[in-house]
Amino acid sequence: MTLEHTLSIIKPGAVRRNIIGQIIGRFESSGLRVAAARMLRLSQEQAEQFYAVHRERPFYAELVAYMTESPILVMVLEGEDAIARNRAIMGSTDPQKATPGTIRFDLGKNTTRNTVHGSDAPETAAAEIAFFFKPDDICPRHE
Ligand code: CMP
Numbered sequence: 001m002t003l004e005h006t007l008s009i010i011k012p013g014a015v016r017r018n019i020i021g022q023i024i025g026r027f028e029s030s031g032l033r034v035a036a037a038r039m040l041r042l043s044q045e046q047a048e049q050f051y052a053v054h055r056e057r058p059f060y061a062e063l064v065a066y067m068t069e070s071p072i073l074v075m076v077l078e079g080e081d082a083i084a085r086n087r088a089i090m091g092s093t094d095p096q097k098a099t100p101g102t103i104r105f106d107l108g109k110n111t112t113r114n115t116v117h118g119s120d121a122p123e124t125a126a127a128e129i130a131f132f133f134k135p136d137d138i139c140p141r142h143e
Pocket of ligand 1: 054059063112113114116
């Protein structure tokens with residue numbers, strides 16, 4: 001097992017529904033620790049840049065519009081195999097295809113309004129964390 005950091009975003013709808021604590025509780029009870037956290041509202045440019053890999057996809061405009069609707073909570077989660085573990089806790093992108101008990105199955109509305117984002121690989125985790133946080137912002141929680 002490897003100690004990893006991964007980026008987690010609680011998306012606008014979930015922040016508005018006031019279920020931040022419920023979502024963080026699921027991460028914590030699954031062994032992940034919050035190593036950094038910040039609430040912010042993404043600008044159009046930031047959302048376009050963050051999701052640039054999806055630029056050519058048909059859902060890109062809807063995704064950017066949704067992610068800029070209202071504030072999000074961005075977090076760095078720390079733990080053993082945090083990247084894969086976070087994705088397992090989140091469940092499949094489409095809440096209708098997600099496993100019961102996952103965040104997206106239990107709390108997601110649809111593929112765009114799917115409650116949370118999580119990095120999918122070590123390279124993307126490093127890039128996505130650097131998008132929102134400076135190295136000094138991250139507090140090691142494993143000591
Ligand atoms: P997220 O983990 O934030 O990464 C990309 C997002 O695009 C994804 O979650 C979904 O919210 C959104 N999206 C919308 N439609 C699709 C789709 N058909 N396939 C993948 N992602 C989609």
